[in-house]
Amino acid sequence: MRVHKLTFAALAVAASLSLTACNGDDTTAQGDPSSASSESSSSGGSGSGGSDQGDAEQGGGKDSGGQNSGGTDEGNGSNADGQTAKCRTDALNITASDSTISGDPDGTVAVTLENSGEDCALSGFAGVDLKTSEGSLSAERRGEPAERMILKNGKSVSFGINYPMNDSGGSGVKITGLVVTPPGESKSFSLEWPGAGTLPVTDGSGTPVQVGPIGSAGQGS
Template identity: 70%
Template sequence: MRSNTATATATATRRRNLRFAAAALTVAASLSLTACNGDDVTGQGDPSAASSSSSSGGGSEQSGSGSGGSEQGGGKDSAGQSSGGQGADAGTAAGSGTGSSESGQVAKCRTDALDISASDSTIDGDDEGSVAVQMTNVGGKDCVMSGFAGVDLKTSEGSLSAERSGQAAARMVLKDGKSVFFSISYPMNDSGGSGVGVTGLVVTPPGETKSYTMDWPGAATLPVTDGSGSPVKVLPLGSAGQGGAS
C-alpha cells in the first residue's frame, strides 16, 4: 500500500516538473521570438537611417547651390542652382573683359626702354646745322609717345635748353624694335670767333623725367648770342626726314 502511494506521488511530481519545463520552454521561445522581431525592426531601421543620411548630403549640395541662388534673390533650390550658374558665367565674362581691356592698353615709352643716339645731319650749304636724334624701342613691347623730346646742350657756358619749334607730334605707337627720329637745329658759328663750345647732348623722351646723355655730334661751337632767346631748336617727333617711326 505504501509502495503504491509513493509511486503515485513520484508520478505526480514528474508531471508537475514536465509542466514547469514546458512552461519555461514556452517563455524562452516567446522571449527569443520577441528578440528576433526586435532585431528585424532594427534592421529595417538601418535603410531608413541611410536614406536620411543620403538626403542630408543632398541637402548640403542644394544648400550650396541655393546660396548662389539667394545671392541672386532666388528662393528655391532649382532656381538657386540656375541663378548661381548664371552668376558664375557673368562673373567670368566680366573678369575676362576687364583683363582684355587692361592688357590692350599700351604704356608710354620709358627712357630705360629706349636706345637713343644722335648723328650730324647737316647738309652742305645750309645756313643752319642739324642733328638727327634716333630713339629705338628696345623694351620688348610696343609703347606710345607724342609731342616733343626735351633737349639740352652742355656748353662751356653751362646748360643750354633748346626751344620747341613747330607743331607737337600726334600720339604714335612705337613698335618693339622700331625707331622714331627728330631734329635739332642750331646756328653755325661763322663769326670768326671762338664762340661757345658744345661738349654734350642731353635728351629726355616725351613725358619722361629721366634723361639720356651722349656726345654732341654737331659743330664744336655755337655763335655767341645776346641771350634774348635760345638759338637751338628742337622739332617734333618724326621731323628728321625719315618719315617718323620706322
C-alpha cells in the first residue's frame, strides 16, 4: 500500500508540473498581442506622413501664388522698370498721306501711327526709307528728337517726311514705296508712297529726304 501511495504522489507531482507548464505557455501567448499592438501603434506613427503630404501641398500653394503674381506682371503693360512699354510695330496701324501745301517748294508726306493695343510709349524718330528705282534711300533726321509720350489705345500721332519736288523737267528717280520703322523697333512696315512719283537726280552727296520727330505733323488725336 505504501508503494501505491508513493506512486500516486509521484503522479500528482507530475500533473502539477504539467499544469504549471501549460499556464506558462498561455502567459507567453498573451504577451504576443501586446507586441502586435505596439507594432500597430508604430505603424500608425508613420502615418504622420499625411502631415508631410500636407506640408508638400502647402508648398505647392506657395508656388501657385508665385505663378499668379508672375501672371500679373506680364499682363500690366509695363516693362521691367514699371514704365509703360514702348509701342510695337504689330500693335500700330501705320498709314501715310500726301500733306503737301500748295506753293511750298518741297513735298510733304504725313505718316500716322495709331495704337490698336495697350497704352504704349513713343519718343525720338521713326526710321524712314524710300524704295526707288535707284535702290533704297534713307531719310535724314531733322529737328530735335521728340520727348517720351504715351500713346493710348485708339489714339494716334503723326510725323512728317519732306522731299524735294522734281522740277528739273527730267524723268528723275522714281519712288516705288515707303518703309517705316517705329522708334526703338527693328520690325518695319511697308506702305505705298502717296507723294509725288519722282525725286530730282542728285549729285550723290547726301539724301534729299528728311524726316521730322514723332509729333512733327500735328498733335495727334
